[in-house]
Amino acid sequence: MDNNKSMELFSKTPVSKAVFKNALPAMAAMLMVLVYNLADTFFIGQTHDDLQVAAVSLATPVFLIFMAVGTMFGIGGTSVISRAMGAGRTEYAKKVSSFCMWGCLAVGVLLSACMLIFVDSILSLVGASEDTWSLAKTYLVIVVCCGPFVLISNCYSNVIRTEGESAKAMMGTLIGNLLNVVLDPIMILGFGWNIAGAAIATVIGNVVGAGYYILYFLRGKSSLSISIKDFAIKDKVASSVLAVGIPAALGSVLMSVSQIIVNSQMAEYGDMAIAAMGVAMKVVIITGMVCMGLGQGVQPILGYCVGAKLRERFKKVLKFSLIFAFILSAVLTGICYLFTNQIVSAFLTDSTAFEYAVQFSRILLTTSVLFGVFYVLTNALQAMGAATSSLIINVCRQGIIFIPAVFLLKVIMGMTGLVWAQPVADVISLIIAYILYKKAERKMFCASETVVTQCGYTD
Numbered sequence: 001m002d003n004n005k006s007m008e009l010f011s012k013t014p015v016s017k018a019v020f021k022n023a024l025p026a027m028a029a030m031l032m033v034l035v036y037n038l039a040d041t042f043f044i045g046q047t048h049d050d051l052q053v054a055a056v057s058l059a060t061p062v063f064l065i066f067m068a069v070g071t072m073f074g075i076g077g078t079s080v081i082s083r084a085m086g087a088g089r090t091e092y093a094k095k096v097s098s099f100c101m102w103g104c105l106a107v108g109v110l111l112s113a114c115m116l117i118f119v120d121s122i123l124s125l126v127g128a129s130e131d132t133w134s135l136a137k138t139y140l141v142i143v144v145c146c147g148p149f150v151l152i153s154n155c156y157s158n159v160i161r162t163e164g165e166s167a168k169a170m171m172g173t174l175i176g177n178l179l180n181v182v183l184d185p186i187m188i189l190g191f192g193w194n195i196a197g198a199a200i201a202t203v204i205g206n207v208v209g210a211g212y213y214i215l216y217f218l219r220g221k222s223s224l225s226i227s228i229k230d231f232a233i234k235d236k237v238a239s240s241v242l243a244v245g246i247p248a249a250l251g252s253v254l255m256s257v258s259q260i261i262v263n264s265q266m267a268e269y270g271d272m273a274i275a276a277m278g279v280a281m282k283v284v285i286i287t288g289m290v291c292m293g294l295g296q297g298v299q300p301i302l303g304y305c306v307g308a309k310l311r312e313r314f315k316k317v318l319k320f321s322l323i324f325a326f327i328l329s330a331v332l333t334g335i336c337y338l339f340t341n342q343i344v345s346a347f348l349t350d351s352t353a354f355e356y357a358v359q360f361s362r363i364l365l366t367t368s369v370l371f372g373v374f375y376v377l378t379n380a381l382q383a384m385g386a387a388t389s390s391l392i393i394n395v396c397r398q399g400i401i402f403i404p405a406v407f408l409l410k411v412i413m414g415m416t417g418l419v420w421a422q423p424v425a426d427v428i429s430l431i432i433a434y435i436l437y438k439k440a441e442r443k444m445f446c447a448s449e450t451v452v453t454q455c456g457y458t459d
Helices: 003-011 015-045 050-086 090-117 119-126 133-163 166-190 194-218 237-269 271-307 311-338 340-345 351-364 368-384 387-400 402-413 415-444
Strands: none
Touching (some): 015 050, 015 194, 050 237, 090 237, 119 133, 166 194, 237 271, 237 368, 237 387, 271 311, 271 351, 271 415, 311 340, 340 351, 351 415, 387 402, 387 415
8 A cells, every 4th residue: 555645645635535535435335234233134034933132132242343343443443543643653663553453463362262151140140041042052152163363353444544545444354344234145044054054154154254354465555564573562652552442442342341231121021022123223223324424434534634733624624524514414314204104114024113114214213323423423533632622522421321311211211212222322321422522622732733742642
């Protein structure tokens, strides 16, 4: 990769073109992740066994913890590398990239081992019933075997964008998830492996996706590195990545934890209520995943502007991204609302589960129009290296605000209160994100147009 090409895209290309060129492939990659998530549930739904749908709904938040930890290295690495590239510190960027690779491998192996050892305790925690226990266990035991590959794939689908190679960053995710989608009907329906087939397809897709990124570096065309020779944790390599990455990952981990809590609370209303909640989350995640991709695609540009001290360009990129994000969220939310019944019917056949899912989906869609603005602001904070602010937002949205709201609204409203907790958390979290962004913006650039620190601004 020619580093000048990256600098040209991030520093001189017209704002709208730069945003679209870096964000559209990221959005496409997240859309493919969405398709992969929908495919498992869709093809399992074609078995006409809604207990299997419920089992996947129970196991999925646990598996998503792997993606969250991959995000820790990916978002943290992207933030540090993009600012380092903007400041011309290429060798430092190589060290960060290598740290991310070997960190993903070590943590992935450890996390997989822990989940396999404690799988029964995990199933009890998530609220698996006698009818869904063996199904959820089968799915979980198989998918956790690809843990390190999930981390690597999620990490480098972000990191490679710091070189201006957004299309290549997209390809690993695209190839892996497309393979998963192709294998799903073959293994679930063709071979009759049902939920085990979905899990095996997931493992193969993630291994292939991670393999693509590893080969990208081994071909020697990258200005970054995954070589063990470049691995380092000192010189603030590890601390800088983790300072931004942990808050980002914590948001994703708390998203999984909060979904586990909701499922466990929803369990008293029956397995069909759990299946319905799982499908409702699939409906609203259509907007969420695409907007998340937009935020992740814009982050390297914003981070580069911070490192290169391009204040006015930073503000222009952010303004354009916020406007585009709001329009995108509004359009996607409108489409999902209009076609809620059709989307839900693709996954569920039981009439009770269907009615619940439509009701839950429309509750969750009340605030999905805000997703785009929220994710752009969150990624802007991560681009600045504003670790404390990122931590506050992520802990609030799926933790401090959401979890108490689940229990409080359940007491007040019953089953629907469990669903309304998310829109309440969305609104409050967006307000907090805006306040923290304005605070970070004032601190980021001094009157002399210099950045508070060259590559490691923290609030």
